[in-house]
Amino acid sequence: MAKKIVLKRSKRRRRNRKTPIIKLIGVFILVVFVVWVIVAAPFKTTKVADEVLHGNVKEKINFSPQEGDYIQTGKTITYDATLVCRGLFGKEVALGAKGNELVITVEENKLKNKVDINKNKIKISNSVTSGTPISVRVSYKNQSKTYKYTVRDDLKKKIGEDMFVKNPKEYDCVVNKKRHVSSDYEPDDLVYPDVDYAQTNKTVRQMRKKAARALEDLFKGARENDYIFFAVSGYRPYNMQESIHTSQIREYGSEEEANKYSAKAGESEHQLGLSMDVSINSLSYKLTEELADTDEGKWLAENCHKYGFIIRFPKGKESITGYNYEPWHVRYVGKDLAKLIHDNDLTLEEYFEL
Ligand SMILES: [Zn+2]
Numbered sequence: 001m002a003k004k005i006v007l008k009r010s011k012r013r014r015r016n017r018k019t020p021i022i023k024l025i026g027v028f029i030l031v032v033f034v035v036w037v038i039v040a041a042p043f044k045t046t047k048v049a050d051e052v053l054h055g056n057v058k059e060k061i062n063f064s065p066q067e068g069d070y071i072q073t074g075k076t077i078t079y080d081a082t083l084v085c086r087g088l089f090g091k092e093v094a095l096g097a098k099g100n101e102l103v104i105t106v107e108e109n110k111l112k113n114k115v116d117i118n119k120n121k122i123k124i125s126n127s128v129t130s131g132t133p134i135s136v137r138v139s140y141k142n143q144s145k146t147y148k149y150t151v152r153d154d155l156k157k158k159i160g161e162d163m164f165v166k167n168p169k170e171y172d173c174v175v176n177k178k179r180h181v182s183s184d185y186e187p188d189d190l191v192y193p194d195v196d197y198a199q200t201n202k203t204v205r206q207m208r209k210k211a212a213r214a215l216e217d218l219f220k221g222a223r224e225n226d227y228i229f230f231a232v233s234g235y236r237p238y239n240m241q242e243s244i245h246t247s248q249i250r251e252y253g254s255e256e257e258a259n260k261y262s263a264k265a266g267e268s269e270h271q272l273g274l275s276m277d278v279s280i281n282s283l284s285y286k287l288t289e290e291l292a293d294t295d296e297g298k299w300l301a302e303n304c305h306k307y308g309f310i311i312r313f314p315k316g317k318e319s320i321t322g323y324n325y326e327p328w329h330v331r332y333v334g335k336d337l338a339k340l341i342h343d344n345d346l347t348l349e350e351y352f353e354l
Pocket of ligand 1: 270275276277329
């Protein structure tokens with residue numbers, strides 16, 4: 001008998017020890033539930049577009065397109081926003097914004113009158129140079145998203161069946177063996193850059209005004225490093241290019257061979273007035289690949305972008321540009337585009353094909 005009593009007692013004691021733990025868990029669950037009811041408000045309902053959402057509704061705005069690196073001139077971009085309301089248990093209702101509810105602003109003041117904003121659509125004027133950075137801010141309700149783009153020309157639109165470029169006046173115009181300048185194109189703002197020349201022909205001393213000023217700065221910058229450049233050949237009118245090419249064919253023996261070094265009339269960007277062939281005294285002012293091995297040539301390749309120029313026909317890109325390496329030929333494209341092309345090791349052609 002005594003044994004049995006002892007057993008019963010010990011069982012009761014154990015049961016007594018369990019009770020507070022169960023109680024504690026019960027209280028904890030209750031507290032959690034109360035907190036959840038307060039925070040998530042499961043009994044609260046909100047009507048969003050005829051749908052009933054439970055709990056506290058969370059709002060999020062999704063903008064589209066999601067991202068974008070480049071913005072093409074002349075092309076319309078449409079922005080949209082969707083307000084997503086999310087209720088308890090993950091139920092969502094999406095509400096699209098109306099076009100006129102979106103507010104679009106361009107952050108760069110100088111670009112404001114070159115961007116056509118119509119409700120939720122924007123279009124960049126063709127006059128904006130490729131490589132220009134632009135920030136477009138799209139706002140809806142109390143949220144906004146800023147798109148950071150680089151402007152790029154739509155190359156295909158700028159050329160007709162005849163292969164003539166329609167934008168020879170633009171600083172980012174691409175002229176090559178597939179994109180020609182018409183025989184009657186003559187820039188209307190040619191000037192004589194105030195630089196040292198190794199050239200007596202007055203016509204080819206010229207460049208378009210903006211490019212000429214940039215060339216002056218480039219030569220000045222070089223001089224600060226004791227590198228003295230001479231301008232050899234800049235603007236070349238159609239007829240002049242024609243006679244140069246004819247004499248080159250004679251020199252190289254065939255048209256095919258001559259085409260590697262000199263451009264046919266209409267295929268030379270010298271006609272744009274944005275290029276200059278440069279040389280130095282120690283090379284007897286010749287236009288030669290040896291320039292690349294000189295300190296001057298190295299400086300030019302590394303620094304001309306700071307003044308808005310690119311080495312138009314780089315080494316190793318012959319199949320893309322269609323021309324042999326020309327370390328002496330600098331082309332003005334503007335500082336933004338020049339930096340982009342330099343930093344990414346591109347050619348003008350590759351930039352537009354990205
Ligand atoms: Zn050249």
